[in-house]
Amino acid sequence: MKAILILPGYRPEVAKLAESAPLATVPFLGESLAAYWLVHLAARGATEVTLLACDRPGAVRQFVGNGARWGLRLKVVAEIHELTPEEARTRHGGGDGWLPSPDDAVVADHLPGLPGHRLCASYAAWFAAAQAWLDRAVTPDRVGVKEVRPGVRVGWRSRIPADATLVAPCWIGEKVRLAPGVTIGPYAIIEDRAVVEAGATVARSIVGPETLVGEQTEVADSLAAGDTLINWRDGSCLQVPDEFLLCPLRRPPGDATEWFRRVTQALTGSTPPMLPADHVTLPHA
Amino acid sequence: MKIEGTPDGIRISGLRELDEHQAGEIIEGVRSALPPEPRVIEFDLSRVATIDAAGVGVLLEAHDAVTSLGAAPTWRLLHPAPPVRQLLELVRLHRVFEIVPPRGGAAFP
Numbered sequence: 001m002k003a004i005l006i007l008p009g010y011r012p013e014v015a016k017l018a019e020s021a022p023l024a025t026v027p028f029l030g031e032s033l034a035a036y037w038l039v040h041l042a043a044r045g046a047t048e049v050t051l052l053a054c055d056r057p058g059a060v061r062q063f064v065g066n067g068a069r070w071g072l073r074l075k076v077v078a079e080i081h082e083l084t085p086e087e088a089r090t091r092h093g094g095g096d097g098w099l100p101s102p103d104d105a106v107v108a109d110h111l112p113g114l115p116g117h118r119l120c121a122s123y124a125a126w127f128a129a130a131q132a133w134l135d136r137a138v139t140p141d142r143v144g145v146k147e148v149r150p151g152v153r154v155g156w157r158s159r160i161p162a163d164a165t166l167v168a169p170c171w172i173g174e175k176v177r178l179a180p181g182v183t184i185g186p187y188a189i190i191e192d193r194a195v196v197e198a199g200a201t202v203a204r205s206i207v208g209p210e211t212l213v214g215e216q217t218e219v220a221d222s223l224a225a226g227d228t229l230i231n232w233r234d235g236s237c238l239q240v241p242d243e244f245l246l247c248p249l250r251r252p253p254g255d256a257t258e259w260f261r262r263v264t265q266a267l268t269g270s271t272p273p274m275l276p277a278d279h280v281t282l283p284h285a
Numbered sequence: 286m287k288i289e290g291t292p293d294g295i296r297i298s299g300l301r302e303l304d305e306h307q308a309g310e311i312i313e314g315v316r317s318a319l320p321p322e323p324r325v326i327e328f329d330l331s332r333v334a335t336i337d338a339a340g341v342g343v344l345l346e347a348h349d350a351v352t353s354l355g356a357a358p359t360w361r362l363l364h365p366a367p368p369v370r371q372l373l374e375l376v377r378l379h380r381v382f383e384i385v386p387p388r389g390g391a392a393f394p
Contacts, residue, residue, distance in 0.1 A: 218377045229371055236367030238375075241337040245375055 002098050003046040004089070004105040005037050009054040009082040011120040016230055016237055017223070022055040023120060024108055025063040027191050027209045029130060029137040030145075030155060030173045033108050033119075034063065038070045039139045040112035044103050047072060050092055054079040070141070082107070111136075123223060123232035130206055131187055134169055144174065152185075155192065173209070195249060205232075210249040217245055288314045294323035294358055301332050303340030311343060312350045319351065323358040326351065331364035331387065336372050348381065361385055 007024040017026055024034040034051070041049055049072050053060040057078035067074030083091065085105035098104040109120045111133050119129035134153070138145050144156030151168025154160065158176040167185030172178070173192035183201040184190060191209040196202060199216040207213055208225030223230040226248035229238045240246040286307070287299040295318045297311065315326070328344065330336075348360060364387040365373060373379055 216377070217375050220374065222371075229375065231367065231371055234367060236371060238368040238371040240372065240375065241335070245338065245372075 001045045002048045002050070003041045003044075003103055004050045004052060004085075004092055005034070005041065006052045006083055006085065006088055006105065006107045007034060007055070007060060008107070008109045008120050013122050014120050014126055016228060017123075017126065017225075018055065019228075021063075022053065022059055024053070024055075025060060029133060029171055029189060030142075030192050031137070031139070032063070033111065034060070035070075036111055036133075036137075036139065037106065037108045038064070038067070038072060038074075039141055041099070041103060041106075042070045042072055043140070044099055046099055046103075049074050051076045052079045052083055052088060052092070053077070054082050123230055123235055127204075127206060127223065127232040130189055131169070134171055134189075137171070167203075179215070193249070212243075212247050212249050214242075214245040214247075219246075286310065286314065288318045290318060290320065291325065291327070293325040294327070295319060296327040296329060296363075298329035299332070300328065300330060301334075303330075303333060303336055303343045305339045305342060308343045308346050312347050315347050316350060316354075319354070319356070323351070323356055325361060326358045327361040327363050328382075329363045330369055331366075333369055334366060336365075336369045338376070341373070341376050341378060344378065344382065359383060364388065 007022065010018070011023065014023065017023060025032045038049065049067065051060060051064065051074060053076055057076055061076040064074050064076065077092065085102070085107060088105045093105070110118050111129060113136065114129060114132055117125065117129035117132050119126045138153070145153050147153050149168070152166045152170055154172045155174035155176065157174060158172050160172070160178050161180045163180050164178050165183040167183065170185035170188045172184065172190045173194070175193045176190050177195045178184065179196060179198040181199040182196045183203070184196070185203060187204045188202045189206040190196065190202065191207060193210045194207045194213070196207070196213045197215040200213045201218045202213060203220050205219045205222045205224060207219065211225055213219055213224065221231055221233050223232055224246055227240045227246055229240055229246060286297065288295055288297050295315065297315065351358065360382040362373065362382045363385045365384060366387070370384060370386070373384060
């Protein structure tokens, strides 16, 4: 069975989230919007999915690969703008063997089964969707996530000291390190490989992957990723100047990569796709 | 920077940035303008565009300098721009200082 997945394009309301990766591939409870939809479509019987990407299709292609992970055959098609399901059916549909509507052509601007949460509508909507997804995030293809007590989920290889205070609901991803005296929750999500230093508090917030939350800090009502801190209530955004307060644990592509991008852009007039962070090797790493 | 008396205490205004080089000037100014029993000390941060840990240190040094004189006034940070407020909250300064949001929610001009 075939299906079309229309990935969200540029959304000014959540532009900061998409600075380093297309929205569909931004980490979301250890996975991504695209991954959750592919799991959903595979469960509905899809075997072949066409992803329509108008934002950095090269990055999407690298992210999803050939789809073997989901038991799917995937094709990523670059589009100039975000198509509606009707436009997508007209342009890329035809023939037999499609999933029944509406799963035959879906705009991935929400999570499967949560059409009321348009997570790209605002930072607050993104946060609300993440909270609504907490109970569903443990999809059939995921292993290692344990509910250590009601509403407190912890991924594999995470280190949690005995004196950490975990207040439900909260989600602690894989390989997270919490230092003594931290308070996580309520309504907190710590993405994979993040580090929360001693005495810090994270409440009503999402801490992105590979982000360090400094000692004794308080992250509240925020989306924190790298050194970027977004208040999801009012949309204000801060680049934290002091690394000991909030910073990325992995540096973005260094000068050489940036230089290559700029030269390529100057020569060809196009922007080469950015590599996902996992594919970047740092000289000092 | 301007330090003026208010009916309850003092207000420090005209700050465009806060860094460690200003700490001495601010603390001296606050000490010299301090009434015998100050009830409120206000920092007008409406013109401060950014702040970092050094700026936070200036505020805390001023706080400690006044506290060391035996005074226990209410401390207010007036009208910080949203990113400034975010940093103040990240370092929990809102537990020490009362933060008064911009009038009408207006952003930094």
